[in-house]
Amino acid sequence: MDMKKIQHDFPILSKEIKGKKIVYFDNACMSLKPRQVIEAMDEYYYEYPACAGRSHHKLGEIVTQKVKEARISIARFINANENEIIFTRNTTEGINLLANSFDFKAGDIVLATDKEHNSNLVPWQALVKKKGIKHQIIRSKEDGTFDLDSYNENINGVKLVAMVLTSNLDGTTIPAKEIIRTAHEHGALVFLDAAQGVAHQKVDVKDLDVDFLAFSGHKMLGPTGTGVFYAKHDLLETLESFMVGGNTVEYSTYTDYKMLKAPEKFEAGLQDYAGIIGLGEAVKYLEAVGFDSIKKQEYELNKYITDEISRWQKIKIIGPGDPALRSGIISFYIDGVDMHQFALMLDEMSNVMIRSGQHCVHSWFNDKKIYNSARVSLYFYNTLEEAKIFIEGINKIMKII
């Protein structure tokens, strides 16, 4: 990877705050945007700010073509078919689409991990109250990795396995292929929350044979307010539309309407064309960088940081000790220390930006009775030099705690 070029591609990385460069380690929440994505969105607003699909004038045709190209790029990115890609605002919307469109009946079981983001927890909990489904949890092993034995014991009778592919809490990735194969053997369908997954590893929906999958654009260099919901096409046709209205029907009368086929029937209302085009560009950028390079860079940085902070006995890393199992994430806490304060001090001292809190996985923290944690989440544009600045800050803070 040409780090100099990559850093140059991200305008924010050349900016300074209070005379210091920023060290952005909050990529699990929001990735930075390369100028290619920003320029693609700008181009929409400057050159062809019109409607796609419904308008047949010159500008409309350009937008229609650009959105189609983005859809094709994104489909290729996860090895899906073009008509299996539904644009959403984010992963949460994709999950809600599934939860509200799937034909659940009272007693149906939805199986999840114990580290689900609220977005893949609350929609199912809401269905427990609304439709009487059952929501069951597979607890992780001591080291935070997925417990396949427990999963295999509990898969019988499950209607849907709805699990996070890569945890935003500790970076662990579940053995998705094995989980999906077992689920299918037991007649269950599988949904993967790939919000943290698709940005950091190659996800091939055909290879995984996953039935449903959702991810967000903003964690993978794309614009905010963009996301994708994937479903196998035959399953997609069985889902009821979650939202209906403009763009979802072939025609309507005063008393009736006829729905379009997927994906249109799920994309109600005017879409975020600039965002979709930007997301298409983000996908191209990621493909150009390549996931091998991305994983290598994240691992090297994760290993360096893990080794350095492990010198401090007070620091407890959430999840497995081996950085290879934690993607680009290092979540840690110190007993008796408010990690919000810890993160704020790093920001104040050295412009090191990390996340603190419960990372929308309140259920796990409440269960473990841990107040909060600090989370370093890396991406391929982060450098060893930045990691050293972070460690320097950590070492300073640890001396006063």
Added chain:
Amino acid sequence: MICIVALIIFSVLGIFSATHRQMAKEALDCVFRRVTLRPCNTGFKEKIKSQMVAKLLNRSAFLARAFNRYYEVFAWIFFVLMIVSTFYVVKGGYNYYLYGSCNGLNQSGFCAFDPKGENNKVTEINASCGIEEKSEKNVSLDGVDLSSFPTKQVDSKDTVVLVGCYECDYTRKAYPDIQKLVREKKTNYIFAHYPAKENTNFLSEIGYCVYKEYGDRFWSFNDYLFTVDKVEIYQSEYINTILKNFDFDISKINDCVNDSATKEAVTNQVNQLRKTHLYGTPTVFINGKAFVGPKPYRVYKSVLNKFIIF
């Protein structure tokens, strides 16, 4: 405690800076929560603490550690200091309003509202005057006979006495306010000329004679001497021109001035004024209370107001 301290500090800074205004809002939210017996869980306290510790950490690990460990103690210290300083600020504001100086009546220490000390500046009286101590505590009308000075009696319960000199800048500054006060509040008024620099001793005699010979016509002559260019009144030959312009009989005034009884009377007036222990001009007595230096009009007025401000 830190939220209260922060609220006050950021509110003041917020007057000038939008960033601090936002911080003040966050502090207010925190204080409001505490006042309504809810925990301050907005993260504001952590934010402030982190910023302070981080700043210290960049300079001294020892200080940062101490501050981090004894944060609550420091917060209380800051709180107490803030209460004390707030008390002094309020007191200073009160004093400034009432006396024209943050430090109290006739006190000349530094005052943020009057950084140049304009309200306390006086034309000091020559050492030869024999003043014992420059202290407003000694300045009093007790035992002083003012009956020979020009007086406006309007049967008021309030009496204003202005001791000043025609050539002194600060008396000239205070003079219009004193006239306005006397006019608006309809008080008795006594004017006493005290030639602080002794350049205008002769004006004491002329003033004495004008008042003696022409009574209330003295006041317009007096007003003129305080408004005319100072250069003119330094030179006694111009006075004849001024007297003529006021249609006074010059020879009559000159005869009076040359009269030994006049000289004795004026000397007696100066002696009476020295009994007040005044140390500079202007010195204004309002119902016996001394104000040394040219105070803002509101200061003079507040003494006569029923309720301080009205």
